[in-house]
Amino acid sequence: DARVTQTPRHKVTEMGQEVTMRCQPILGHNTVFWYRQTMMQGLELLAYFRNRAPLDDSGMPKDRFSAEMPDATLATLKIQPSEPRDSAVYFCASGLTSGRNNEQFFGPGTRLTVL
Amino acid sequence: SQKIEQNSEALNIQEGKTATLTCNYTNYSPAYLQWYRQDPGRGPVFLLLIRENEKEKRKERLKVTFDTTLKQSLFHITASQPADSATYLCALGGYQKVTFGTGTKLQVIP
Numbered sequence: 001d002a003r004v005t006q007t008p009r010h011k012v013t014e015m016g017q018e019v020t021m022r023c024q025p026i027l028g029h030n031t032v033f034w035y036r037q038t039m040m041q042g043l044e045l046l047a048y049f050r051n052r053a054p055l056d057d058s059g060m061p062k063d064r065f066s067a068e069m070p071d072a073t074l075a076t077l078k079i080q081p082s083e084p085r086d087s088a089v090y091f092c093a094s095g096l097t098s099g100r101n102n103e104q105f106f107g108p109g110t111r112l113t114v115l
Numbered sequence: 116s117q118k119i120e121q122n123s124e125a126l127n128i129q130e131g132k133t134a135t136l137t138c139n140y141t142n143y144s145p146a147y148l149q150w151y152r153q154d155p156g157r158g159p160v161f162l163l164l165i166r167e168n169e170k171e172k173r174k175e176r177l178k179v180t181f182d183t184t185l186k187q188s189l190f191h192i193t194a195s196q197p198a199d200s201a202t203y204l205c206a207l208g209g210y211q212k213v214t215f216g217t218g219t220k221l222q223v224i225p
Contacts, residue, residue: 043218044215102149
């Protein structure tokens with residue numbers, strides 16, 4: 001049963017600390033997306049990759065956020081330093097450019113709380 | 116600026132009735148529109164896609180319409196069941212990238 005996995009599922013940290021979130025996309029998928037979800041803003045696209053190359057990170061605060069794909073099985077999202085306003089659920093999703101429905105498969109999310 | 120509007124108020128309907136959810140957008144020319152379902156504590160799950168040149172798409176009890184003149188999509192669930200209770204998100208798609216609405220919470224009352 002192929003699915004996107006994310007770790008950790010929950011993270012509580014103090015302001016100023018570095019946070020790293022990890023995602024394993026579905027094997028064979030060539031696009032990876034990072035989203036942030038809050039009650040107020042809904043689901044916001046932070047960054048996305050195609051064939052491991054970053055295509056768009058315009059939704060990401062550049063001074064503190066960074067996203068990478070060191071290999072096809074791992075995507076990371078880092079926040080350094082973290083701030084209370086970063087508290088949200090962060091989702092990773094993967095997909096196929098050749099997919100008929102351009103469907104994105106979402107992971108379970110990382111719930112981040114910055115105190 | 117680009118905007119996607121879904122009814123932020125929760126929609127409560129009686130079991131067996133048809134639920135209709137609305138997605139309106141401005142300043143977009145999407146190539147396609149998707150609907151996703153999200154349950155509490157989980158990631159969204161894809162339901163349906165409709166392309167800009169299609170008027171209607173059906174899948175089992177689900178029906179989606181897409182009116183590019185009105186800039187609106189309607190999402191219908193017929194013979195609704197309590198298990199359909201969830202938040203439903205519309206997403207407008209361009210080249211490889213989609214932009215999500217904030218979602219409408221549907222509650223089907225037994």
